[in-house]
Amino acid sequence: MSAANGRILRLVKNGPEREALESGQVDAVLDHASGTALLLPEAERALSSPAGEAANHLLAALPRRDYERLLAELELVALTYGEVLYEPGARIRYVYFPNDAIVSLLVVVEHKALEVTLVGREGLVGIPLALGADLAPVRALVQGTGSALRMKAASFREELERCVPLQREIYRYAYAKLVQARQTAACNRFHQVDQRLARWLLITHDRVRGNRVHLTHEFLADMLGVRRVGVTTAAAELQRQGLIEYHRGDIRILDRRRLETAACSCYRLDEAFAG
Numbered sequence: 436m437s438a439a440n441g442r443i444l445r446l447v448k449n450g451p452e453r454e455a456l457e458s459g460q461v462d463a464v465l466d467h468a469s470g471t472a473l474l475l476p477e478a479e480r481a482l483s484s485p486a487g488e489a490a491n492h493l494l495a496a497l498p499r500r501d502y503e504r505l506l507a508e509l510e511l512v513a514l515t516y517g518e519v520l521y522e523p524g525a526r527i528r529y530v531y532f533p534n535d536a537i538v539s540l541l542v543v544v545e546h547k548a549l550e551v552t553l554v555g556r557e558g559l560v561g562i563p564l565a566l567g568a569d570l571a572p573v574r575a576l577v578q579g580t581g582s583a584l585r586m587k588a589a590s591f592r593e594e595l596e597r598c599v600p601l602q603r604e605i606y607r608y609a610y611a612k613l614v615q616a617r618q619t620a621a622c623n624r625f626h627q628v629d630q631r632l633a634r635w636l637l638i639t640h641d642r643v644r645g646n647r648v649h650l651t652h653e654f655l656a657d658m659l660g661v662r663r664v665g666v667t668t669a670a671a672e673l674q675r676q677g678l679i680e681y682h683r684g685d686i687r688i689l690d691r692r693r694l695e696t697a698a699c700s701c702y703r704l705d706e707a708f709a710g
């Protein structure tokens with residue numbers, strides 16, 4: 436929970452810590468087993484953003500009154516790198532509005548995974564629910580540790596029926612994702628691996644703070660639908676041009692402007708829909 440580090444004074448696990456929380460001795464209790472964070476209201480507000488606004492763009496776009504009503508249904512959770520939120524075919528129990536967490540959605544075909552999209556603070560995980568489906572079509576895997584607000588599936592559906600602004604935001608986002616999925620199908624077919632790598636690095640960079648991105652070789656291979664050696668060659672080329680520094684999955688963006696030039700034209704479309 437990188438956003439929380441500066442604000443939560445002490446992190447404790449369970450047991451008597453609950454009392455400590457209630458008596459105001461600590462600001463937060465993190466339960467690592469369930470990935471749940473219990474926060475004092477002040478800490479929760481501080482976590483959302485310095486101004487008390489929602490960090491998630493879909494929630495931030497809602498009228499204040501709707502946002503505040505929704506908050507009662509939303510639970511702040513810590514998502515950890517590698518955690519699986521849904522498996523394909525499983526019932527969707529929660530929708531997630533990421534703050535600084537990043538979740539990748541992967542199509543799983545015969546035990547191989549292909550990245551279809553990344554979800555960060557611009558979106559939500561759980562679109563199928565909004566479109567009338569109960570089961571997850573893809574695997575949702577936490578790609579970047581951070582926080583998110585989650586809501587029970589039933590509450591989300593109720594809110595969607597009563598809250599037109601929420602509906603509008605969710606449908607706008609679902610449409611953007613549809614456009615992006617089509618574009619990615621064409622991108623995978625027509626654009627070079629180093630252009631596509633540059634595109635996904637930019638998409639990831641847009642969803643993190645700072646210039647560092649952590650993406651393993653294996654994940655990049657899934658993301659680009661190529662073998663690992665293809666990733667090595669493409670990353671080496673971007674590094675040779677001085678655009679990135681790459682070491683064991685730690686990627687530092689050295690020249691954002693030139694990386695945008697190196698990316699295929701699909702990135703401009705991603706950007707237009709990023710919200």
Ligand SMILES: [Zn+2]
Nearest residue numbers: 622626699701
């Ligand atoms: Zn492309």
